[in-house]
Amino acid sequence: MDQQPSSRELAAAHILGQYQQAGLWFDGIYQMLLTHLREHRQAEPQPNEYGGLVAETSRLGFADYRDPATSWPNLVIDGSVLLSFARLDSETVGAALIDAVADDSCRVIVSPLAYRHVADRLIAVRGAEERVHRLLRHRPAGEDPASLSVVDVPPLTFRQVDVMTKLNTGERLDAMHTVLLALPHRCVIGTLEPEVYHRIGYGRVLNLAG
Secondary structure, three states: OOOOHHHHHHHHHHHHHHHHHOOOOOHHHHHHHHHHHHHHHHHHOOHHOHHHHHHHHHHHOOOOOOOOOOOOOEEEEHHHHHHHHHOOOOOOHHHHHHHHHHHOOOOOOEHHHHHHHHHHHOOOOOOOOHHHHEEEEOOOOHHHHHHHOEEEOOOOOHHHHHHHHHHHOOOHHHHHHHHHHHHHHEEEEEEOOOOOOOOHHHOEEEOOOO
């Protein structure tokens, strides 16, 4: 009896199919980037990539960010990646998402504020809302939540607001929330705006701008 494809495999195949229909040569680019994307995500986090931010949060009294959780191959994506994916306009973004969605050791993490930041711009792009909705809200019947490729992140908490307020970086709230989702696990942040996270003090960033 043939084994049925998993929800992860189906989701990855669907994203790949969308990009293949949107432009030529995507499959070749995807295959070329596979090793790079996975190695980058699974590389050991380096203290120089987040140490200053951890020290600052500790100084402000938020010591729970000091010691990372044990699992960190996840991929945190921001609003710039969501918008690019919705437009099917960046081959590198597509490759990163396909690889992360298909990887059993990885889950994609998205801040609700990141989605809200780009939601108005999705309306103007044909099919964009449907693509993003499928990525963020695909929940097969009976699927174990722990096995889903995209984490359903709870809304912004008062504690996170407190951290952002006291850090007072001047950066957008959606970018700050994205950092606070990545910091406990020292995850890679996939973005088209790496300079934003460097200014905040989080350097474990993968520039998906091509």
